[in-house]
Amino acid sequence: xxxxxxxxxxxxxxxxxxxxxxxxxxxxxxxxxxxxxxxxxxxxxxxxxxxxxxxxxxxxxxxxxxxxxxxxxxxxxxxxxxxxxxxxxxxxxxxxxxxxxxxxxxxxxxxxxxxxxxxxxx
Amino acid sequence: xxxxxxxxxxxxxxxxxxxxxxxxxxxxxxxxxxxxxxxxxxxxxxxxxxxxxxxxxxxxxxxxxxxxxxxxxxxxxxxxxxxxxxxxxxxxxxxxxxxxxxxxxxxxxxxxx
Numbered sequence: 339x340x341x342x343x344x345x346x347x348x349x350x351x352x353x354x355x356x357x358x359x360x361x362x363x364x365x366x367x368x369x370x371x372x373x374x375x376x377x378x379x380x381x382x383x384x385x386x387x388x389x390x391x392x393x394x395x396x397x398x399x400x401x402x403x404x405x406x407x408x409x410x411x412x413x414x415x416x417x418x419x420x421x422x423x424x425x426x427x428x429x430x431x432x433x434x435x436x437x438x439x440x441x442x443x444x445x446x447x448x449x450x451x452x453x454x455x456x457x458x459x460x
Numbered sequence: 461x462x463x464x465x466x467x468x469x470x471x472x473x474x475x476x477x478x479x480x481x482x483x484x485x486x487x488x489x490x491x492x493x494x495x496x497x498x499x500x501x502x503x504x505x506x507x508x509x510x511x512x513x514x515x516x517x518x519x520x521x522x523x524x525x526x527x528x529x530x531x532x533x534x535x536x537x538x539x540x541x542x543x544x545x546x547x548x549x550x551x552x553x554x555x556x557x558x559x560x561x562x563x564x565x566x567x568x569x570x571x572x573x
Contacts, residue, residue, distance in 0.1 A: 383510065383553055383564040399561055433509055444557060446500035446515035453509055
């Protein structure tokens with residue numbers, strides 16, 4: 339079964355850090371560009387970041403640029419999101435997601451994890 | 461950034477009736493050389509991640525019931541649920557993946573009247 343499972347969320351104080359993980363299974367993880375999308379409580383979906391298949395090309399939303407780092411370990415079939423200098427407005431469910439086809443980001447997202455909740459509060 | 465605007469924000473439809481959701485992009489998402497609109501529709505039920513329904517604006521994802529149909533091109537798109545079922549109660553989002561950052565509409569909540 340094709341699956342993405344996120345972990346690492348929790349409660350953190352403003353200015354703190356968290357590292358999210360997304361474990362992939364059931365497909366050739368190293369062939370796919372991967373993305374993070376977040377959703378604040380009661381709000382819509384917002385794209386956060388993506389990385390290419392080998393991690394050499396990364397891009398970020400302006401709202402997280404300089405604070406978040408996306409990376410991957412293809413040997414472990416795992417995607418990461420290192421989040422530093424966290425703010426209250428980063429509070430959200432964070433989803434990792436896979437595009438329909440490998441080799442590019444120019445596809446709709448057909449596989450999503452269940453999400454992990456990040457709460458930034460003192 | 462391309463702004464995606466959905467209308468309405470919510471709608472209530474009787475069981476078995478048609479539901480229509482519109483999505484407008486601030487610039488064209490048609491990749492002319494490939495003749496494809498880089499536009500997707502997702503369904504999200506409470507407590508669940510989004511589920512892909514439609515890609516390339518009108519191609520139904522495998523396993524999606526044929527009562528879900530996508531149409532449109534360029535900047536104007538529509539998701540139609542031809543005969544609303546109870547299990548279709550959800551929030552629906554359009555998304556463009558034509559340019560970075562990929563952007564989503566604000567969502568349309570569909571309920572039973």
